[in-house]
Every structure is written in C-alpha cells, then in structure tokens.
Amino acid sequence: MIQRVLDWLNARTGYRRARTVLLDEPLPPxxxxxxxLGSVLLALLTIQVVTGALLTLYYAxxxxxxxxxxxxxxxxxxxxxxRGLHHYAxxxxxxxxxxxxxxxxxxxxxxxxxxxTWLSGVVLLLxxxxxxxxxxxxxxxxxxxxxTVVTINIARLAPVAGDAVASVLQGGSxxxxxxxxxxxxxxxxFLPALLVILVVAHVALMRRHGISGPVRAKTGRAVPxxxxxxxxxxxxxxxxxxxxxxxxxxxxxxxxxxxxxxATGYVPRPEWYFLGLFELLKYFPGRWELVGAIxxxxxxxxxxxxxxxxxxxxAREPHRRPVVMGVFAxxxxxxxxxxxxxxxxxxxxxxxxxxxxxxxxxxHVLANDARCTTCHIEGGVGDPLGSxxxxxxxxxxxxxxxxxxxxxPGLREPPRPFSEREMAAIMAYVRRLGRAADLGVPAETNRTxxxxxxxxxxxxxxxxxxxxxxxxxxxxxGETHDLDTLRRLIANPKSVNPEATxxxxxxxxxxxxxxxxATYLARRQGS
Amino acid sequence: xxxxxxxxxxxxxxxxxxxxxxxxIALIGAAGAALAGAFALRPAAGDQRSRWVRAGSLADLxxxxxxxxxxxxxRVDGWHxxxxxxxxxLVRDGAGGVRALSATxxxxxxxxxxxxxxxxxxxxxxxxxxxxxxxxxxxxPPRPLASLDVRVDQADGAVLVRL
Numbered sequence: 001m002i003q004r005v006l007d008w009l010n011a012r013t014g015y016r017r018a019r020t021v022l023l024d025e026p027l028p029p030x031x032x033x034x035x036x037l038g039s040v041l042l043a044l045l046t047i048q049v050v051t052g053a054l055l056t057l058y059y060a061x062x063x064x065x066x067x068x069x070x071x072x073x074x075x076x077x078x079x080x081x082x083r084g085l086h087h088y089a090x091x092x093x094x095x096x097x098x099x100x101x102x103x104x105x106x107x108x109x110x111x112x113x114x115x116x117t118w119l120s121g122v123v124l125l126l127x128x129x130x131x132x133x134x135x136x137x138x139x140x141x142x143x144x145x146x147x148t149v150v151t152i153n154i155a156r157l158a159p160v161a162g163d164a165v166a167s168v169l170q171g172g173s174x175x176x177x178x179x180x181x182x183x184x185x186x187x188x189x190f191l192p193a194l195l196v197i198l199v200v201a202h203v204a205l206m207r208r209h210g211i212s213g214p215v216r217a218k219t220g221r222a223v224p225x226x227x228x229x230x231x232x233x234x235x236x237x238x239x240x241x242x243x244x245x246x247x248x249x250x251x252x253x254x255x256x257x258x259x260x261x262x263a264t265g266y267v268p269r270p271e272w273y274f275l276g277l278f279e280l281l282k283y284f285p286g287r288w289e290l291v292g293a294i295x296x297x298x299x300x301x302x303x304x305x306x307x308x309x310x311x312x313x314x315a316r317e318p319h320r321r322p323v324v325m326g327v328f329a330x331x332x333x334x335x336x337x338x339x340x341x342x343x344x345x346x347x348x349x350x351x352x353x354x355x356x357x358x359x360x361x362x363x364h365v366l367a368n369d370a371r372c373t374t375c376h377i378e379g380g381v382g383d384p385l386g387s388x389x390x391x392x393x394x395x396x397x398x399x400x401x402x403x404x405x406x407x408x409p410g411l412r413e414p415p416r417p418f419s420e421r422e423m424a425a426i427m428a429y430v431r432r433l434g435r436a437a438d439l440g441v442p443a444e445t446n447r448t449x450x451x452x453x454x455x456x457x458x459x460x461x462x463x464x465x466x467x468x469x470x471x472x473x474x475x476x477x478g479e480t481h482d483l484d485t486l487r488r489l490i491a492n493p494k495s496v497n498p499e500a501t502x503x504x505x506x507x508x509x510x511x512x513x514x515x516x517x518a519t520y521l522a523r524r525q526g527s
Numbered sequence: 528x529x530x531x532x533x534x535x536x537x538x539x540x541x542x543x544x545x546x547x548x549x550x551x552i553a554l555i556g557a558a559g560a561a562l563a564g565a566f567a568l569r570p571a572a573g574d575q576r577s578r579w580v581r582a583g584s585l586a587d588l589x590x591x592x593x594x595x596x597x598x599x600x601x602r603v604d605g606w607h608x609x610x611x612x613x614x615x616x617l618v619r620d621g622a623g624g625v626r627a628l629s630a631t632x633x634x635x636x637x638x639x640x641x642x643x644x645x646x647x648x649x650x651x652x653x654x655x656x657x658x659x660x661x662x663x664x665x666x667x668p669p670r671p672l673a674s675l676d677v678r679v680d681q682a683d684g685a686v687l688v689r690l
Contacts, residue, residue: 050559054566058605065606072606078565227544234551241555 027229028213029220034107035211037100039233040240044093045199047241048131051086052188059138061184063177064396066140067258074255084248090132092244094273097125105307105328108316109212115308117205122305124198127191129273134187136271140180145259146268148175148183154293175261215316260394260431275342276335300331358520359466362454363429365447366422397430398423425454428466449520452513456505463524471502476524483522490518579687582627585679588619588686593628593641593648593659600690614638615675615688616648618659627688628661629673639672648672 010016058079060069073079101121104110110118133151137144152175156166171178223229260266270278277297284292303310311324318325367385376385401423418426453463460471481489489496491506491514505514582596593616602611614630628648630638637652647664648657656665661672676689 047559050563054563057567060606068606076566076569078562078569081562082566227541227548230548231544234548238551238555 023224023226023230025207025210025225026222027211027225028217028222030214030218031211031229032214033232033236034103035229036233036236037096037103038206040096040236041093041100042199042203043237043241044089044096044244045195047085047089047244048093049192051082051089052192054082055086056188061138061180063140063180063259066138066180070139070141070255074252080252081245081248084251084253085244087253088244088247090135091271091273092240093128094132096240097128101125102328102332106318106325107212107215108311108318108321110308111311111314111316112308114205114209114212117202117209118308119305120198120202120205122301124195124202126301127195127198131187131191131195132271132273134183134191137180137183138187139255140259141256142259142266143254143256143268145175145261146266147270147274148179150268150270157290157293159290159294212316215318257431258394262394269342269346272339272343276338279338279342279345357428357432357464357466358450358453359425359428359458359463360432361429361447362450363425363427363432365451366418366454367426367429371418394427394430398427401426419455421455421458424458425450448513448516452509452517453520456508457517460502474521474524478522478524481522483518486521487514487518490514577689579678580690582615582617582686582688585619585625585684585686588617588625590619590621591659592643593618595630595641596688598688598690613690616641616672617677617686617688625677625679625686626660627675627677627686629675631673632668633663633670633672634666634668 055073058069058073060066070083073083104118104121133147137148152166152169155169156162158165169179169182171182269275277293280292280296281289284290307324311321313321315321372385401418453461453467457463457474458467460468462469462473463475477486485496489500490504490509492504493500493502494504509517578600580598580600582598583594588594595614595616597612597614599610599612602609616628616630618626618628620626632639632650632652632655634650634653634655637650639648639650639655639657642649646659648659648661649655650657650666650668654666655663655668657668657672658664661674663669663671678687678689679685680687
C-alpha cells in the first residue's frame with residue numbers, strides 16, 4: 001500500500017531521481033574529515049534561520065521596546081536557549097567559515113575550474129560578517145549602541161563616498177529608530193535573501209565540478225556521499241551543535257545595560273570576531289587611521305577574491321606554493337595575534353554588575369520619596385516603581401521628571417520638580433532598573449550618604465566612574481584619610497589643607513548628613 | 528567527473544551508517560521542533576492581577592440611569608506595559624447599591640451605547656439590545672452584559688470597580 005502511494009508520488013514528482021541527484025554524489029577516494037566544514041556551515045546557517053525566525057515572534061525593532069522585548073525573551077528557559085543558540089551559532093559560523101577558507105586555500109581547491117565557487121565563497125564570508133554586524137545592534141544594549149556608533153564612524157572615514165555610506169547606514173539624522181529598523185530589515189530580509197541565493201549558487205557550483213578531494217588523487221573506488229561521507233558530516237555537526245546548545249544552556253547569552261547615549265563611563269568593545277580590526281585601529285592614529293580602518297581590510301578582501309587568478313599554477317600541494325601559503329600563514333597569525341591582543345586589552349573600568357553605586361542608591365532614595373509615590377503605587381495612576389523594567393526611553397523619563405504633568409496629563413497636583421543633580425541620580429537609578437531584574441534595595445546606612453553625594457559632591461568628585469572631574473576621585477579615599485580627617489575636610493577644607501579650593505560644607509550639611517558621608521567615604525578602600 | 532561503480536554492495540557497515548545519519552538528523556529535528564514549540568507556545572505571561580480602579584463618586588450617580596465611565600489603568604502585555612482604557616456603565620439602584628456593567632457586547636465584542644429614550648443598551652454592530660440591568664432582549668447577544676465587582680469607599684463615597 002505504502003509502496004503504491006510512493007510509486008504514485010514518484011510518477012508525479014520524480015522525487016526518487018531528485019534524491020539520487022542530491023545524495024548519491026560520487027566522492028573521490030580519500031575525501032576525509034577536513035571536507036566536513038562546508039556541511040557544518042550549512043547546518044549552522046540552518047540553525048540561524050530557524051532560531052532567527054523564532055526570535056521575531058517576540059522581538060520588537062524600536063528603540064523604546066527592543067531591549068524590553070529581549071529581556072522578555074530571556075525570561076524563559078526556551079527563550080534563553082533559542083537566543084543563546086542564535087548567539088553562539090553566530091560565533092561558530094565565523095570560526096567554521098575561517099577554517100573552511102583555510103582548508104580550501106591549503107588544498108588548492110580554489111583552482112580552475114572552481115574560481116567562481118571560490119568567489120561566491122568570499123562573498124558569503126562578507127555576508128556572514130554583515131549578518132554579525134547588523135545582528136548585534138538589535139538588542140539595543142550598550143554594546144549594540146556603541147558598536148553601531150563606531151561602525152558608522154568608520155564608514156565615514158572612507159574616501160569620496162564615506163559620508164554617503166554613513167548616512168545610508170544610519171538612516172535618520174541620529175542613530176535611533178530609523179537605524180534600528182534599517183539594520184533589522186537588513187538582518188532579517190535582505191541579507192537572508194542574498195544568503196540563500198549565494199549558498200545555492202555555491203553548492204550548485206561545488207556539485208557541478210565535484211569535490212576537489214585530496215591534494216594528490218588517490219587510487220581506489222569512489223563512494224557515494226550518502227551515507228558514507230554524510231556520516232562524517234553528521235558526526236561533526238552533532239559535536240558542534242551539541243557544544244552550542246551546552247553553551248546556550250549554561251550561560252545566559254550576554255546582554256548589557258540599556259543603550260544610553262549619555263554614558264561616559266562605558267568602554268565600547270566589539271564582539272570577539274571584530275576584535276582584530278578593533279586592535280588594528282590602535283596602530284594607525286590620526287591621519288593614518290584610514291589605513292587601518294579601510295585600506296588594509298579592502299586590500300585583504302580584494303586579494304582574497306582574486307586568489308584563483310594570482311595563484312594560477314596547476315600545483316595543489318602546499319609546499320609547491322610557498323608564497324601563497326606563506327602569505328596566508330602570516331595573515332592568519334596576524335588575525336589571531338590581533339584578536340588575542342584585543343581580547344586581553346580589557347579596561348578595568350567596566351563596572352561590576354552586582355552592587356548598587358552611590359549615585360544609583362541616591363536615585364532610588366529620591367524616586368521613592370512622596371513626589372513619585374503619590375502616583376507610582378499599587379493601584380495608583382502609574383506603575384509602582386521597580387515593578388517592571390522601564391519601557392520608556394531615557395529622554396522620555398527626563399522629560400517626565402522635569403514636568404510630570406506634561407507627559408502624564410491630568411495629575412491633580414503636579415509634584416515639585418527635581419533639581420538637575422537629583423534628576424541625574426534618578427536617571428542613574430532608572431538605568432539600573434533597566435539593566436536587570438535585580439531590584440534589591442540598598443542598605444539603609446548608605447542612604448543619607450548617597451543623597452549627600454548626589455546633591456553636593458557629584459558635581460566635582462567621581463565615585464566608581466560617576467561624577468565630575470574638578471576634584472579628586474573619591475573611590476578609594478578611605479585608604480589615605482581617616483574618619484576624623486574626612487569630617488573636618490568636608491566641614492572646612494582649609495582647616496586640613498590651607499590651599500584647598502573646595503568650598504566648606506559645614507553649614508550646608510546637617511550634622512547627621514556630615515557624619516553619614518564622612519563614614520561612608522572612610523570605608524571606601526580598595527577591594 | 529568521477530563515476531560511481533555500479534551496484535555498491537549493501538553491507539552491514541552501510542546499514543549502520545544509514546541508521547546513524549538518519550537517526551541523528553531525526554534527533555536534531557525533533558529536539559529543534561520541541562524547542563520551537565516551547566518557545567512559540569509560551570503561555571501569555573501577561574498581567575493577571577486584578578485591581579480596583581476609581582470610577583467616580585456615588586453622589587454623582589442618578590438613580591437607575593446607567594452612566595458611562597472611561598477607566599484608565601496600566602496593563603502589562605508581554606514586554607509592553609501601557610495605559611489601557613475600558614468603558615464601564617455604573618448603575619445606581621434605588622436602595623443605594625451600585626452595579627457596574629461592562630460595555631462590551633456579549634455577541635462579538637463591540638461597545639454598546641445607552642439609549643436614554645428607550646432605556647435600553649444598544650449595540651451598533653448587529654442590533655443587539657440589552658435592558659438597563661444588562662439582560663439580552665433582542666438580537667444575537669447570547670448572554671447578559673458582564674457584571675463587574677464594585678465596592679464603595681465608605682470614607683469618601685468613591686465607587687471602585689475591579690478590572
């Protein structure tokens with residue numbers, strides 16, 4: 001019965017012939033494990049298509065909502081797995097593509113008649129990098145935002161068309177809603193369409209000329225692809241996909257704080273696969289920047305694309321092509337070394353996510369006073385503070401703080417507006433709320449100190465990277481000053497140091513406030 | 528182009544490899560489908576809490592005449608939290624009690640209006656008619672208008688409706 005249905009289907013569709021064409025490709029003897037990389041790439045790209053399509057169920061490409069929608073995805077195990085797979089598979093694709101390229105170069109597989117297979121592969125490599133670049137803007141976290149700023153400014157460096165290219169990449173007059181929708185459209189529509197066309201062309205060309213096989217043809221019987229080589233492919237794919245799943249299962253895919261164009265303490269760093277380029281730029285300061293940012297990558301890609309016409313000898317053995325192999329060995333080494341240097345060059349200033357900074361604590365105290373909690377309570381006009389991640393842009397929030405009634409009309413008694421310094425502290429608190437679901441309330445003892453710092457000290461002094469730079473950094477002031485000295489110093493700076501330019505705060509602070517801030521500062525010592 | 532030798536013998540090794548390849552692909556496919564299902568069929572983790580919303584003052588309500596009130600409340604909808612609005616009709620009966628009727632027609636969800644001339648609720652979509660107490664009288668509606676919980680704040684006479 002089943003046989004008759006299948007026969008009927010075959011008579012209409014000819015699927016048995018398609019199966020023969022697709023799976024019974026004869027492979028030259030000696031085709032080994034190194035020839036599985038193409039299939040690994042195909043499998044990983046399939047994973048990206050599936051997980052990417054799933055992610056669009058919840059992702060919203062607008063600056064106001066992108067970050068919240070990613071937090072929403074992260075809130076379930078299935079969400080973390082899907083997003084994690086998409087994240088780690090992207091990294092694996094870059095590695096697998098690089099290895100595939102090195103295998104093709106070492107085996108001389110790009111040589112006639114396979115020039116166009118090679119060329120389509122080079123375009124695919126660029127497409128993969130374009131996917132990586134457009135993909136990591138989408139979560140709209142700090143890394144995403146600042147990487148985009150840097151990318152667009154690098155594009156601006158290009159001679160002649162730089163500004164035009166940059167404005168095409170940016171969409172609007174600033175990096176914002178129009179940039180995000182543009183990169184989103186590229187990531188989920190335009191690039192995938194190109195990818196499918198090029199993958200089909202690449203595989204069709206590969207099938208047309210057959211697999212190049214080992215460098216020196218071996219004698220023996222050709223075997224069909226399925227199941228003999230397919231078994232190797234599947235074994236490697238199982239290991240790779242298993243590793244990506246384990247990574248996604250164990251580690252939350254990274255998500256930094258909400259994108260904040262005003263963050264001065266943030267040190268932008270690209271994803272690891274762009275660290276080499278990131279590091280390269282450091283060696284070309286000033287007017288030479290163009291060389292590192294544009295010239296070297298362009299020359300490298302052009303040489304790569306022209307390789308079949310540069311290395312034209314019929315010899316495929318690596319030792320008979322010393323120049324090409326030497327250049328590639330040097331290039332690979334250079335990329336590895338630059339990436340390693342970029343990797344190890346981590347700034348120490350990256351704030352640890354755990355504790356609340358003094359500024360955030362002050363914002364927490366200020367925001368929970370009667371002015372906000374008139375409305376922001378359970379059952380009130382607004383949502384309770386800290387009950388949900390803030391889904392408004394920081395611009396909206398600062399407008400709301402300046403004039404609550406303007407943005408939320410109908411309030412009977414608009415509260416007294418906040419001062420500029422108080423607002424800065426509240427914004428720090430709001431950013432903190434946006435960063436994670438960590439809503440633990442800071443210890444009671446620091447509250448007064450935090451308020452004093454936010455209202456009086458922050459204009460001139462820095463603690464943990466926040467504040468002004470007129471006065472010294474107070475992050476470790478307790479190492480050099482004891483409690484009593486600090487108290488006298490704050491109350492009347494000239495009593496400790498006659499040349500001090502700091503105003504005295506003895507009359508501006510209550511004794512309790514003076515005590516709180518001095519006690520806090522005395523405890524500030526290296527961790 | 529190299530050619531396959533005709534008639535590759537069907538050996539035990541070939542059968543084992545076929546099992547491995549097909550089994551692995553089926554395994555990856557099943558795991559992927561399970562993950563996709565769990566991801567896509569995520570239960571709506573919306574805001575399930577009900578809350579009391581102030582809908583006006585008892586003293587302002589005329590007896591036995593439904594008064595429409597537009598209530599505004601915050602609602603969490605997945606990653607989106609927004610102000611939502613809903614219309615309810617407050618009806619004060621002679622004995623001093625208050626009822627709140629949802630304005631949503633029980634037929635297909637249009638919003639009903641109060642017709643003071645005939646003292647009936649009328650649905651603009653398909654001609655449904657409800658009595659002042661929300662009972663269906665004419666047309667397609669299958670059920671009475673939904674009745675919402677109401678309480679009166681004794682301190683200031685405010686009417687609160689649970690949404």
